[in-house]
């Protein structure tokens with residue numbers, strides 16, 4: 001008897017199971033083809049597979065070599081800030097699109113990482129250790145929101161995250177003896193790692209690029225893994241996830257923790273970039289900027305978050321600091337983007353394909369009832 | 375424990391929604407490797423019973439899978455005990471492809487820590503390839519080619535979506551499968567394919583609880599049946615017995631008794647298994 005229900009026996013199942021249905025098969029394939037279902041014939045290798053590590057490494061090496069020669073001065077500083085924000089935004093996109101939480105606390109989580117690094121790093125604690133602890137601190141604080149958030153309705157989460165953000169700001173401003181309060185606190189020693197002097201914007205760029213790629217790689221790995229899929233299932237349809245035996249709460253907390261690691265690292269890198277931290281580095285405006293980066297990137301891959309982080313960081317740094325006209329352009333630009341790319345930057349290729357498909361169909365003189373349909 | 379010993383039993387199961395008794399004192403048991411039908415008019419509590427078995431809604435009474443009590447467990451624990459289920463209206467999510475859905479179905483069958491993908495991409499690729507093969511095999515059983523794996527769920531015709539949802543449930547290698555109106559939205563060819571597939575599966579020691587309005591389908595495939603009306607059991611028996619009992623016909627069909635008998639195409643055949 002052919003078997004497909006249990007894994008151990010399904011090996012020998014395929015052929016005998018299909019045999020008595022052979023005629024049906026042919027008929028159905030013909031029907032499916034007519035309905036446009038069998039558009040992609042055969043299996044395309046292993047999808048969901050990551051871009052090979054080698055390509056990524058080459059990309060990092062190129063960036064690290066070429067960019068510091070091309071970009072300099074304030075632009076390089078902004079580029080470095082964009083990378084920091086990209087890391088935090090990738091973390092937030094995990095919290096948002098995999099965890100299903102809308103958080104306005106990501107900058108506060110960065111603050112935790114930042115202060116951990118700036119307070120610990122010194123003659124006794126080395127930079128790598130301090131940075132790791134910054135990531136860990138970010139994970140713990142962020143997971144805390146997840147633990148509370150997994151118990152409440154999703155729209156209450158934004159309030160919880162707001163409360164956390166405000167609490168952290170209050171602690172930073174009031175624990176003057178530790179954090180320096182509103183005056184801030186300075187880095188105790190110059191940081192260097194892998195032979196790079198992080199006090200130099202060029203070397204800082206090299207290191208943050210490597211770090212950002214590690215974060216992208218980890219985020220993409222999470223997304224491609226079964227855990228990432230379980231998280232996606234959970235945001236799409238809670239009952240589907242339950243039916244698949246997903247321990248939903250546990251996974252959502254994990255998502256907030258991982259998102260917090262990246263924010264903690266980013267916060268630590270802010271401290272290194274500026275050599276100084278104050279509560280104003282991590283205000284609500286920063287959290288909202290990060291949220292915008294995630295929303296504008298769409299729920300796509302980490303790569304598109306980086307693109308939107310670059311665009312928004314330069315826009316916000318360039319336009320906001322200049323004039324009130326700049327602010328207006330910034331705001332209008334965002335509105336235009338949201339209207340014309342409702343799925344964010346990540347959705348643009350698909351929108352373009354749909355538009356091209358419709359165009360092609362019109363050219364061919366056929367009704368485009370399934371061309372750009374969704 | 376061999377898979378052949380796994381059955382399903384409900385004892386005095388009740389579900390209330392804010393004082394309304396959607397399901398009241400329901401008892402039935404399904405022998406291992408058998409197909410048990412659950413029929414009843416709209417709103418009689420069939421889906422609610424499946425939800426109670428899965429732990430999607432709170433219930434009173436006892437529920438056993440393979441002789442072990444599962445009531446009191448969360449959904450997560452119950453699914454790990456070998457339960458699988460499909461949905462009456464699977465959600466045609468645009469965010470997911472067929473492959474995604476099938477991999478989700480596999481979730482509790484194979485643990486995979488997320489960092490495995492980062493640190494040992496080869497092992498992750500191998501796992502993915504295995505799951506692709508398994509998915510293709512399951513889809514082939516209902517004559518869906520592997521090309522469909524890349525499709526977004528939203529692009530699937532209703533019947534194919536139902537079929538894919540069944541394959542999703544089977545990816546978890548369940549020992550007890552709960553099917554909620556699998557044939558709704560399917561055309562005749564698809565229904566025949568499903569029929570053949572379910573026969574194979576129950577022959578392979580899968581216990582099936584089947585909720586279905588298509589009585590001809592039920593008559594052909596069920597070993598035993600329970601009839602519900604307004605949340606209560608009004609009859610048990612083999613399909614032949616059930617369809618001959620007046621109170622059952624009345625509860626289920628109102629006055630149109632004829633259609634049951636007209637739609638009986640074959641004599642009842644004992645199930646392999």
Ligand SMILES: Nc1ncnc2c1ncn2[C@@H]1O[C@H](COP(=O)(O)OP(=O)(O)OP(=O)(O)O)[C@@H](O)[C@H]1O
Pocket residue numbers: 391396414415416417418419420421422423462
């Ligand atoms: N979550 C819920 N909250 C409140 N009432 C519910 C809920 N789920 C089901 N009910 C009610 O319980 C009763 C049984 O519904 P159920 O969906 O189980 O019926 P069914 O037999 O599956 O019907 P159908 O054949 O239409 O699918 C109905 O009166 C329904 O309105």
Ligand SMILES: [Mg+2]
Pocket residue numbers: 420421422462554
């Ligand atoms: Mg129902």
